[in-house]
Structure formats: C-alpha cells, structure tokens
Amino acid sequence: MAPFTVMGAARALRGGAVTSVQLAEQVLKRASMVEAQVHAYLTLDSDGLLQAAAEADEALASGGGRGPLHGIPIALKDNMATRGMETTAGSKILAGYHPPYDATAVVRLRRAGALVTGKTNLDEFAMGSSTENSAFGPTRNPWNTDRVPGGSSGGSAAAVAAGTAFGALGSDTGGSIRQPASLCGLVGAKPTYGAVSRYGLIAFASSLDQIGPLTHTVEDAAVLLDAVNGPDPLDATSYPGDLPRSDGRLGRGLEGMRVGVVSDLGGLEAVEPDVDASFRKMVAAMEREGARIVDASLPAAPHALSAYYLIAPAECSANLARFDGVRYGLRVDGATTEEMMSRSRAEGFGPEVVRRVLMGTFALSAGYHEAFYGQAQKVRTLIRRDFARAYEGCDVLVSPTSPTTAFPLGDRTEDPMSMYVSDVFTIPSNLAGHPAVSVPIGLDRRELPIGFQVMAPALGEPVMFQAAEAVEALAGFDTRAPYDPGFGLRGGVR
C-alpha cells in the first residue's frame, strides 16, 4: 500500500521502498483525479515538484538528505511568501504577485528536505471559516464535496485529506488550522504564539497568527512543527529561547494526566448532538486509560468571540493598509493618488475583508478606541488569567474543536455571525497565545468527521501531543477521505 503519512513516506523512502519521484507522482496523480472537484490548490507546481523530487533522490543516493522531511511533498497555504512562486493570500489584490523572498517557515521546511507541492486555497487574507471567501473560488471538503472544508486553511486541509500532499502548513488566527482539520478529519496544530516565525506570513492579525501543521497523524504534526519552529532574528515576536521537542512525550499515554473539561467555553448549547456525544465518549475513554478528568472553568471565555472580533479586525485594518496599488498587486487607475488607492482597494478586496477592515478601523477610531479595542484587550488579559488558573488544576484542557461538522457550501455566507461562531472553541487559545491541536475522533450520522481539541499552556506542546496521540489511538480513526480511484470522491458523484 502506498504511504500516505509524512512519517510513513519518510520511512518508505529511507528503506528504499519508494523514491521521492514516486511520492511526487502519487501526489500529482491524486491531484489529476480530484483537484477539479476539490480545488485545494491555487498553484500546483507539478514541474517544480518533480524536479525537486529527482534532486532529492539523487541526494539520497549519494549519501545526502539527512533532513527529517527529505523528499516528502508538502503543501503551503497561499499566505506564505514563496520566492518566485505566486503568492495571493486568496485575494484578487495580490493576483500575479511573486514575492522576492521565502517566508522563514518555508526556508526551514526546505532545509528539512521537504518538497513544496504548491500553494493551497484559503479564505481571502485568512478571513473566514469555510474557504468560501477565496477570490479564486471555494475549496470543497474531500469527505463530501457538497460541504465546506472549513477555513481559513481549507485548501491545506483538503489537500492532505485528499492525498494531494503528505502534510501541509496552514496558519491559525482564531482556529484556521484546527477547524478545517476537524472538518476534514485530520490532525491540525496551532503552536504557542512565537514558536514559529511569522516572517513571510502575510499578516491577518499579527498578535494572533501562527503557522502550524495539518497532517494525518499526531506524530506527523509534531515532526512537521519541529522542522519549522524556533527563534528567528527576523521576527521580533518569535520566542527567543530553546523550544521543547514537540515529540518529546509521545508514547507515554494518559496515566495520571489531569485532563480539564471546560464547562463554559462559549455556550455549549450550540454544539451538535453527534459532536457532543462523540466528545463525551472520548473523555470517558480517556478516563478509562488512566486520565484524571477534572472540571475546569474559563469564566471570561464567553467574551472571547467578541474580543477576537475587535482585536483581529483592528490589527488587520492596519496590516492590510499596505495593499494600495502603489508598489505591487492590483492597481486601478484614478485621477489622484488617493483615488487610485481607494479604487484599487475597492476592486481588490472581497466583501468579508472590507467588512473586517471597516470594523477594525471603527474599533480604533478616536472616541471608540477605549470602548472597543481597549475593552477587548482587557478581555484578553482576563482570558489569560483564567487559563493560568485552570492550568493550576490540570495538564491539558479538552473541548470539541468545532460546534458542528462540515456544513454545506453557501449555508452561512449570508450571515457572517453564523460563520463567526464556528470558531468559538478555538479562539481562546489564540487570545492566550497557547498551543492547541485538533484530533479526529469519529464521524457524525452524515459520515462527516468530528474533531477533538486538546489545549495546553504556553510551550506545552510535548504534553499536548502526548494527550493528542493517546486520543488518536483511542479513536482509531482512518483519516483518509474515502474515495474510489475510478469515480473520484464520494461526494463528487452527483
């Protein structure tokens, strides 16, 4: 059987069972079968991938290639700068933009030996939870192509689930890795804020954005994360010290681990019954495996969503100011510079981006600054304090990743609030800067994947992955989206 995980491929490659070119061909063959339906990629660099794979095989044959990801095809969310490869952030305003430099995470991924398959689709500037906000058309969920893959890293999730990459990097500002991982039946991790350099990541909300892995297994996620994390002199917010190895506690099980179940993480009534049942079943299974289940409370968490929707738009209103048609990207001429700028922005930005830029500009305006942005920062401080208190009594916190499984395309596009609430469980970790991971634990009655979230304190990746790996083992979930090579994806047979 052909390998489908990062580590599986790495082992097969080193054992001589496959070549890197074969791995690349496998990915490209899958893409030729499913991309027309899934649309995970904005740029699929077939030629570059095959050439890099051939070089990787040569290097391995001549005794080189010691990187942990040597020869493995990995996909990149299209909001990471790739030298010479179009980088759009899913926006019309950046169509045709080719960065002159690689993001630090991309540099490190390549240094670890990984091969870049291409750039995956996303909600424009990572703003969204369904990948429907991409200026280049939506991505569909490989489990059911009538449904969204989640977002904003929906393209990265769909690529891995559909087998068109062995793993992928996404970015997570309010759940943008974990929620699509949950909806696509994958593992998706957002590391501690500052663990992975943001240099070259096109900013949405700088104080919340983190790059992280989307993979089939917890082990893959830990390996991929350790390949790209670490201090970066180009990012003043990167964590300056040594990071613990993410795979440092794998295989240790749950015996004695204190697992906090959050009772008030933002209104549990919105959780679908199947998601809730699956979650409770897993908590009970964890207890049977030796975990000590404790009640935990984050009293400020119900305010997290509102705080997030002030802080993230405020930061994005400034971050997106640079897209003005002057130096790069789309330019629509006008009689004056101001007119050129405002026409370029009006033409280049989609409605969700415009909505958030307006919200953020308003939240920072004189007279409203304190009531909105100031209050939101206070909530953020309270949430950090709540987490600190909660972690006095437990090692990890758990919750569902998303209140629902994958929803139909178009279902929530008319009502932004209904889209926003899909991040209600994931946002608190971003506000606190803590790591969190989503692990698939089962299917709902419509055979759509359900995700289970494990949260840990800052730099707690080892214990987080330890718990996540135990959950993964308990769930025994097959992460490969079901497909028939002759007929494409199940949901695609319409």
Place this chain on the structure above:
Amino acid sequence: MSWEAVIGLETHVELSTRSKMFCGCPARFDAPPNTNVCPVCLGLPGALPVPNREAINRIIRIGLALNCSVTGRSVFHRKNYFYADLPKNYQISQFDLPVCVDGYLDVGGDHPGRVGIERVHQEEDTGKSTHMGGDGRISAAEYSLLDFNRSGVPLVEIVTRPDIRSAAQARAYAQELRLLVEALGVSDARLEEGSIRFDANVSVRPGPEAPLGTKVEIKNMNSFRSLERAVAFEIGRQTACLDGGERIVMETRHWDEEAGVTRGGRTKEGSSDYRYFPDPDLVPLELDQDWKDEMAALLPELPARRRSRYEGMGIDPAQAATLAGADVHLRGLFEGAVEAGARPQQAGNWVSGEVVAALRSSGRESLADSPLSGPNLARLLAMVEDSTLSGLAAREVLAGVLAGEGTPEEVASARDLLQISDAGVLEAAVEEVTADHTEEFARLCSGEQKLIGFFVGQVMRRTRGKADPKLAGRLIRERAGL
C-alpha cells in the same frame, strides 16, 4: 492690544546609524533610487520589523542629554494614514509610552530661558516622492516617482512644551539643540540635507495668564533663519487677525521662503485621527538601569557645560559660546594651545578669528589632518607676546604652518619674518633715517612729538617691516634727547 506669542517646536532628527530602524538596509539615501531597500522597508506582504539597538542607544543618549527621564518600558505604536511614500500606510512611531519624557534644554545668549521637553520618541522615516510634470506639486503632476531609500531610516522626534516666547528664542533653541545633537554624534545634524527638520506650533494670547490661543502648525523651514522668519511672520499674522476681529483657524501652514509668508494648505489635511495602537509585530522595549547607565557613561561633554568651562578659563561669554559651538578640530586646537601654555583669551581670539580666516583663504574645509597643532599655535602666540613676531608677520607664519612649511619658528626664519629686537642692529637704521631727514629730526628734537611716528615708519620701511616698533620708538626718542 499687546499679544504674547506661545511657541512649541517639534524637531525630527535623522540618526546616522549604519542600518535602518527596522531592517538591515544601509541608512543612506544618497544611493541610486530604490537600491537600499528590502522586503521590510518596502512594506512587502509578510515582512516584519525588528528594532535597531544602536538607534535605541542613541535616543537614550539624546534623552539623557536633554535631562529627560528614560522610561523603563517603551512601546512602538502604529500611526495610520495613507500616503504613497509610506509603504505600509502606517508609520511605526510611539504614542503614550515614548523612550524619553520630561526634560529641558537651557537656551543662553540674548534669549535665555529654559525650554521644557515634553517627550523624545523613536520613529521611522518615509520614502520620498518626486512629482513629475506640472509645477512640481502633487496636484498638478502627471506622475510621481517614489524612492524608498529613506524609508525606515531612524528618526527621533523631540517635542518641546509651549515654553518659547519669541521667534528669536525659537531660533536660539533650535541652534542649541543642533549643537547638542552634533556633540552627541548621533546624527549628521545638517539642516540643508534635512537630517534635522523643525516644525513650529504658534499661537498668541492677550497675556501670560490668558488661556492658550488656537495654535497653527508651520512646516517647511529649511534653515534657522527661515525658522525665525516664519515664526515671526506667523506671530504677526495672528496678532493682525485678532486685532482685526478675526478668529484663528486651527490649521497647518507652509512657509514660503521666497515670498516670506506662511500659506494655509490648499489641500485638505483630512482627519488627524491616526488610530494609534501598539504595533503587534514588536515587543515593548525594556530599558533597564544597566542599559541607561551604559549610555550615560557614553555622553560626551555637552555644549552648555563646555561653554561654562571655557568661561571659567577667563574667556568672555561671547567668545566662549563661539568656541564651544566650533567644530571638534577647532576646539581641539584651542584646547591644545591652552594646554601648551597659551593664554585662553588670546588663543580663543586666534582660533575663532585668524585661524578660521586662514582656513577659509587656504580653501580648506576644516582643520582635520592639518599640521597646525595646539603646541604650534601656542608657540606662535608666544612669539607674538615676546615680540619675536609682529602681528602681521604672525598671520603670515600661520598661513605657512597651515601650508605645511614647518613649525612657526621654521616658517618665520625661512620667510625672514623674525622681528629685529637687537638694539645694536636697529641703532644703525635709526642713525641712517635721521641722517636722511635732518629737517624733520631737528623739529623732533625741538619737541614736535608727533614726528616719532614718522621716524618709526621710516625704520620699519628700511627693515622691511621686521623692526620691533616699540624698540625703534625708544631708540629714536633717546637719539632726539626726549
């Protein structure tokens, strides 16, 4: 009605650090356009700023020199506004937590006073627009060229309290500040190249107890003179307005150097809501005591202190101010000469008078690498004191030393300028001139004193200017029996 002017100045000082404020590009903008640029200072998507430690070092020194308290924790904010030469469409600046607050600068001279410093904060410079076609203004331009070499060059903004009361005092403050910045060695401090730029806030009120009037910001002053003229004009304009029963409009006005007037902006300034918020790409600066102490230890002697040290040497205040404001080479020459035994006042007069004049006529820019040393100047002055050289001859010797002809003694003897102070040699000359002018000598002998000068002149002529005129006068008197 009499009005009191209330003036505050905002000064931008461009730091002469090797690299820019938030990236590694050279902080030089005289290179071909858009060559000292990178993803960070071009504001490319994904690029992030990292603060330049040397720039922080320098702002701390500026703050300490301005008697400010340096805050323990300082934060960079984003100042949001759209402008084509501002690559990110926000400027990284500081808002409520600047690096330095609450200082002062004492201004001496004709307009003494203490000017309070409200804050000193760090920010980055913008790029440069050149408007092509039309009259060079943006409104009439066909297109504009943008050069981002200057984008991200470190700037320090120094904001005074509204403590200045006249245009002349504004100028005195500005000059004192430039001297200070120059002494600190943190900036090229050249006004004409824009490495120091002044904006003034001017208002007038009926008297010192009255509340502050509506303030007007004036920009575009490129010299101390234009700063003084602009402020004076604006004070006059505002008082005339008020006397005429009009109201002052809060606005930004631009100084028109040629017309000698300030003009209201024709372009709409837009809202001044910059929506400041802490830049999430940067972490707060933690300025601990060790860092501040390290910078305090690096402070050089500052102009005010130097002036009082010079005055303490017995130099008059005007001369002390001139010398203290002179460049490092001239000051070195002065201090070296005094150390080698020259009288301070005499050395000061020579350095700021004869030496500067000699430099100018020799076409040299400064004394850097000049053969004229402190000890050389001291010897030259000693030769004047003991009458080995006349004042006139000493100037010639100075030129020779500057031209590299040798020590003052060598130049004087090579050019045959040593004064004749040998009574025996002069006696002969006196004898000759009295013999040549018997009629005049008889009148002198009979008491016509004013003829002494005539005979001294004759002796000087006969000795080609080398005679010691005092000695010659004495010998002539003796010979006439006076």
